[in-house]
Amino acid sequence: MSFKTKLGGAMLAAIMSTTAFHGAFAADTIKIGVLHSLSGTMAISETTLKDAMLMLVEEQNKKGGVLGKKLEAVVVDPASDWPLFAEKARQLISQDKVAAVFGCWTSSSRKSVLPVFEELNSILFYPVQYEGEESSRNIFYTGAAPNQQAIPAVDYLAENEGVERWVLAGTDYVYPQTTNKILKAYLMSKGVKEEDIMINYTPFGHSDWQTIVTDIKKFGSAGKKTAVVSTINGDANVPFYKELANQGIKAEDIPVVAFSVGEEELAGLDTAPLVGHLAAWNYFQSVDAPVNAEFIKTWHAFTKNDKRVTNDPMEAAYIGFNAWVKAVEAAGTTDTDKVLDSIIGVSVPNLSGGYSTVMPNHHITKPVLIGEIQADGQFEIVQQTPSVVGDEWSDYLPDSKDLISDWRKPMSCGNFNVATGKCGGKGS
């Protein structure tokens, strides 16, 4: 027996003893997985959600946990690496035996873990706005679908600002591409001419916006009111807004409405020159509701930092977590199939003072808020719609307009084609 095998044996023993310890511990706790990148490019956004999940677990445990057991969060770091997301998801479900997983940010990471959740029959709560065109039995989409964010924002601009010319600017990947496709189809259905729509894509982390901002100005000088609909992602936003401010594009002249810019992104910016540019979300930190004030207070206490902002994905995580807790309590077990049955129709408070309901298509209802950027980095809400049901298959794309999703028995189908009357079609 060489030294190496001895060492291997020792390590094996060590691993076994830790799993045994985990097993003993698992008897009186319920484990949930937190699958957010804590390193790499996405850490900038996802770390906050990890903190939010830990806070929610702590708060729930203060209230006595779930089913009389304490919750235990298992945090893993998929390091902004899409295949690693699948690996870590597998580890959470098979090794750590978590009852449900809260995580992912990018669509790529969600697409990477989707087969794992379906194969191992576990539940994922996905808290970020996304492009739709997907429905899985094992995933709950608590962020906004395009009809809960993009379309109401465009409507707002058309009605309140009289916008007739549209620049759809985005980062070159699946969410902006699909959202812009939907928006273009929607705008054209409203009578906007093709020459009044300009679509522009930029690479990830694009930092030189001079040409594009000039192009926007040029496009905007055709005598019609022009607006920019931005699906520019993450880091590229700061240089984009800095360039807008420096070139003197005021919100009164060419407003920019963004779907990926929230309080967190504005934290790295001097927002004084940006006052009036818009964002569409389902939640803003500035929402005036007692439940939100309470949430912000808890968040500041938990992070021991009263400058930390709250944002929309945090609200989505909050709704998803509470819906899961309620469903587990209704089912009396954390068993996946029973929870999947009991969660549909569950209503929990959202942070804008209303209620959000989990729908049979695994999306939720929530109001759409349009906010204008203020000099203090917060948003002033200029419009709030009644609750909107998330629409997974867009009605404005030819491929998906006939599809619906209903995970209740007996249909249990994520892509039911109402034209052919059959389950199946595009997507999974």
Place this chain on the structure above:
Amino acid sequence: MLIRFITLVFLLLSIATSSFAQSDPKALIDQLGKADFKQAEELIGQIAATGDPRVVPALNAFGEGDLYARKSDGAVFITKAAGANFALIDPLTGESAGEAPKAAMVKLKINNNLRRVIRSAMGGLTLLSPDRTVRLQAADAVLRSPSAENLELVEAALAKETDREVKARMEEARAASILISNRSVEEKRAAIETVASLGGRGAISILMSASSSLDAALKPDVDAAIAKIETTQAFWDMGQNVWYGISLGSVLLLAAIGLAITFGVMGIINMAHGEMVMLGAYSTFVVQEAIRTSAPHLFDWSLAIALPVAFLVTAAAGLIIERGVIRFLYGRPLETLLATWGVSLILQQLVRSIFGPTNQEVGNPSWMSGAFQLGQMQITWNRLWIVAFSLTIFLGLLLLMKRSAFGLQMRAVTQNRRMASSMGIRTPWVDAFTFALGSGIAGIAGVALSQIDNVSPNLGQSYIIDSFMVVVFGGVGNLWGTLVGALSLGVLNKFLEPSVGAVLGKILVLVLIILFIQKRPRGLFALKGRAIEA
């Protein structure tokens, strides 16, 4: 319930009726407190129609979001933050009206549309102001959002105006207003000419928006005017594009110039180069935070203070990396690559743990904000300064390399290490300080880049590939090559971008570089002679 409904109806009625009946500005301003966006728009029109110059500060404050209503009685005040309280100012008289806790006041909501309405109303109201700059702004405001109602005001103001510049601006504003009024065709024809003489995108915008409502007889005039502007504009656009290219090139130069030393001169494949840029940017952030808390009046100097700090911090980091890791790996490029890659990950995570993963705000000093107009070109101050800054660094480095004792030793060591060593040069220390110099330069590049990019732990990653590209393209070991490489890549990128888009443009540049390297493996300016064999 019923009672509440009835009172609500009465309330609405009273707002509706009173808004027609009243012309007392104070009462109108107080009504703003209860109005929604649509009603507020009407009210602003009525407030402006009073023609009372006393309403100007109130409208201004409304536009700035400083107008608040007192919850207890609905009275509207201009506010200034005073600790936890608001200092209240009477909206009409401008007199102090005491203080109120922030919780007792509610902000009057404002949106873009209202801001536009206010801008246009203010234009009309302040055209007769005794202050020259205010009049100029007013004429500008009318020009940007012309309205037929303001036309007579503009003409009245024009009749009294004596200042030449203001007068010219008012003429333009008058022309823009005439185009959308119901004046005669002749007047409009003259107006088209005045607007067209303005030039630029602004003039096109005014003409285009007016063209739909214009008389058919005027169509050819408008089209000719627009076509004429477009031709001159095309020329300026070209110039603008070259400028953008130079500006992008200067950013590339900044990112690459440190690497031109560590990789170009020393031959170290330093994957942690981007992280040195990031450390420089974070040094700027730390300096600015310190200034904000202890000496806010020095803020405009923050970048100047940050430069030496960033240089020292990153040079020290470079020294430690060279002494701790790289010196054991000379002559083993693959291992150097992996080791420095590891160092870069460590540095990123270190910064992430200390400062958090989110972006940090690095402010622009006032002299780096905004833009100025050069003909029909717009040049932003921050880009201009960065171009100047990167060229200064380049020249400074060139002098150091060619004219100083240290530069001489550095070149001696890289060209013939053993000979240099026999001449008494302590080669290990020259290596260490050369690496530290390269890192320090990267650090001060970080100070400049913090002005245009976000300061986050990922900052460095976005520059590392570009930096290597520039150095390899320009020719390894040649500073001039780096300069020419950076600028030509910048200009090339900017000329590709408008026609093929940013994504494809970037790909094309990469493909072109690969093809170029196939043809000339040593880049634009290849070193000749013995040095390259070493």
